[in-house]
Amino acid sequence: MTKLDMTPGAQIPRTDVGPQTAVTQLLSSAAYRDTELKALTDLEGVKAKEGKFALFRPSVGEAFSRAVIDRTLRPKRLPLVPSFGTDTRMVVEHCLAAEELRHARDRKLTLVTLLSGVLFLPGALLWLVAFQGRAYFKKHNPAREGFYGTLLLLAVAGLALLLALRPPVHGLWALYFRVMMLAPVAGWFFAKRICLRSTEDLRARWGGLVEGSALAATVPKAVPRDDLDQRATELRASLERLTAEQETNIQHYAGSKGILGAGMRWGVWEVVEDLRPAEGHADFRAFHPWDLTRRITDRLGSLGQSEVAGGAMPHVSVQQWVVVDIPEGADEIGRPAGAEMDGYRMRDFAIQAIANRQSLGTDTRHRLAAQFVLHKGQLVASVLINVTVLSNTLRVSVAGYALGPLAGLFGTKPKPKEINVPKTGKFWEERTVQLPLVDNDEVVRQAVRAPFMHLPTLLMWLGGSVTLPEPFSLRAAWADRTWTSRFKSDDVIYGATPVVNAVLAATIEFLEEHDINVERFTSRAGILRAEMQGVRAFRADKYDAG
Incomplete structure (x- = not known):
């Protein structure tokens, strides 16, 4: 269990999350990144909302943290799709921790802005106009940004020099005009040192998470200081609600997208035969589909064991799911409510009722799920079993689903800022020049955003924001194709084989106990096993009429 240190400002340590560590850390690293926002908007389903001023634009880490916090912790929000293979709460805690680090900066x-900017507002505004112009040209005309941006800065610098040497007024106002344009420059010097220390700290955390270090998220705002600390109590409740929601057993099937959060269906194996009494019996013993499902569940529970050393299947999770059919283009999901629900989970008696009822013509079905989280969360392989009886025909269906690794963006490490320029005297050759980690534009960007740190909605209006893909699943939103990795695709196929074998063995054993002729089922099972000798992945939900 997660332990909570109740001292003020304490960390919320997280225990090792086993097979899903890598993906959780890679997603968490996005909260600390300082790269341009385009890297985030290039991801599937992420849309950028333009701001009013380019100077207030957010970085990847700022936009990602705010978007994830708003989407997961708001009191009134749409339901979340489960993120298999990911500790969603840990990712959100890192987003909160990253925001707290930026707020400290x-x-x-x-304070620097108030002393050097607000007190000398006319001069500060002139400098901001120049940097806003540079940001505008950088976005809309990058080829001319260097020329026009430098020209604007030279013009303002010339004006500053002119006012310092020959102010247009006399007396005390003359002294004000002399320093009006120079004070913001002094403020910039102190602001740059603050920004540099903050950027180095954030980049160290970014790199550490990508490399796999166990970096804990410090979330002091989630630790109540006393009984009257309502904001911290509400934040803790929201985090606990998020954890409970991820444990739901209600899933959603969205057409060719497959089961949301589990990926697309890549293979299907079925055994379909009539139920006939065994030889020497006038009739067979009646049973419910749930009875057979329970037998298969018990058999799947032994997949984590093997008589051969090292042959046990790792990280097997067997669960009873209720799957709801929704349109492929739906932008939100819903969950049942009422006495059949216990929080975010459907109660066992309700699941059993769905498994036993005639499902033909309904949009809610029962599935037995065997799930494997492999490659430290980079691969989530799910195998779903469905037992149905129509008239006297039994159908046992096994379907494989795969969720691939994260998009490449989340695995990138912090790199030094460099540029290649022609060598002096040898223009046909290039040399690498190291750029400052925090340049002038970045100092100004962070400084103008700083006073609005407690007004996130205003800051998003000024600089822009991003919207996340819906229905939102932190893990599945940016999953790459499984089949681009040879070992991952092999593991998906290999993992399905013992599940199918266990289902077939449990089915035949159960039918024999109920005085049912299993000769045809045994024959079908043999054919199915033969087909699996050369199984290849295909898109089972891509129905091509040709």
């Missing part, structure tokens, strides 16, 4: 920057 912004408090210092705000």
